Amino acid sequence: MKFWKREHKTSEHTKVRELQSQGEVLAFSRKDEEAIECYDAILQINPRNAEALNSKGNVLCTLDRYEEAIRCYEMALQIDPRNVDSLYSKQRAQRQYEKEKPLEEVLKIDPKNTDALFEKGFRFYRIDRYEKAIEHFDEVLQIDPKHFDALDRKGRAFVLQGDCEEGIRWYDKALQIDPKNVKLLDNKARALACLGKIDEAMNCVDKALEINPNDPRILHLKDEVIQNLAATKKTLYYPRVNDP
Template sequence: MGKESKSSDKIDTINKNPEEKKPLKKPSNSLKSTKGKLVKKDETSLTDVDFNRKKLFSKGINLMADLKLEDASHAFQMILRIDPNDVDALLKLGYARFHMEDYTESMRAYDKVLDIDVTNADAWNLKSLVFYERKSYGKALDCADKAIDSDPTFGMAWYNRSCYLSMLNEVPQSLDALVRSIVIDVKNAKRAVKDKDFMNVRLEEGFKRIVEVVVIESLRQGYHTIGSIVWTTFLDKEDVLKCLDRLMRKGLVIKHEIRKVWSIVDTYDLVPEVANKVGTTKRGILGIPKKSLPKPVKDLKNLAEAIQLITTTIEDEELEKTIEYCNLFINPEKCGQEMIDDFLEEHREIRLFKIRLKDKGLDFLLDNKKKILALLDDMEVSVMKKLRSDLARN
């Protein structure tokens, strides 16, 4: 069962799918040399308690990654000697004990966290896993619900809730929770298709649509043959073929036949309309991905490049080049449509700027250089912010 806490750190070998590791900042050098003596920055103590805590925490995480769970537990217990209410250390101690199958100590650690903060979503979710291992699915479901109450965007809690509902044979509610988890994190779709906890819901139409999402994602990533799709999705070959047939009937996928030396190989692609919406990854002969970005992202990248080009010519006071590059923001076949959609005021300003440059020449450029550069700088900030947001979604 691939369930986990959103607070999971560096324990790839323990967790099948850990969430992103929270970075631990390097401890600052709190001791400075002054006339051969050691003096602390805050002039209170030579012992940096926080430094020791971070060092022990990092040590515990690394030990968990190496499956040295007893040693990891000891490291977290050392932190708790410094601060008995350290929530992160308690969560990690409970998680280490959980993987040692010491469920009593694991539960004790999570209950301690909930005594400190009854709304801690991580603790409720992890506590649900203890009940799951004890096959107390009703209690596990109750804990998952409390985790969701504390954090409605907690994708793994929604996923775990769907598992517990499936084990309780509550099929419609299980599918609803699973869909919610996939909306929050699409990787949960791939996790679900190989999770044995969903045996009760595999024949449902809703689950078949989830399988379709997984196959579409595999095609999007550049895997086009039956073998590569089976390999990347962990689905059975028969399930993949049935899914591809359904997608072709819906008009989402097209089939090609490629003639090899001794045989004909079937390959599958997303139809162009779908590929343009979701973006695709092309792979070279060595399987190295070449990303084909969705059109909105491409437009933003082109706009960012246009801003850099015209900024350079304005700074260099090149009149003709500046006039030429103004067309990049005006021409609908370049970045004009993007400007009208998202930067209408700036679009008008640049059109007016171009007209004035043609009429008044270099003097106008010199007089308005700072003003137009400030406008372009603000635009670039907005474009880059939007670009990062769109790339993160893709």
């Protein structure tokens, strides 16, 4: 009987380690819901597994589910009060929750408030979490397909992820609303140059200079970037945008 219990405990421990590793891989691949399922499976085996609680809290934070994340960290700290990772993660989640709370309160009253939805997306944009930013910009555009800032920032987010073709598609939608926006023409030119489409990039530059002949950003782009690219027939090594 003792041998059976020891063997059973060993197999449970092995299963927990496998689930923890699987959860980490899924979380790294941004398969967040599947990662949470792994951590929940661990907690069914051992509800006092502080590592799984902490890992689950981290994934919940990436999904903006801060209240649930805080509860996970608190449960982990009840098990291991001196766990520095849990303490730090709880404080970070609480700070983020306090920032998000005013926006969430607005959205509870008015779920289609495009200003609040855009602000949520823009906060993710500022910390380079472009996929999450795009999700929120899409929410804005479902309500208002001509929301200029959402179109513009969605284009920038795609470019900064390396998808210049998709970024240009959204820049073009924004340019239909504001065809004389010099910064937008500048960013479109940069994306085109990144794809090696020098002639099209130069057309954007020329349009921008017709609107503002003295814009230093456009002059720099023409004199120091586009002409060099045209001479060498090379593309930019990485996508970039003029921000903010």
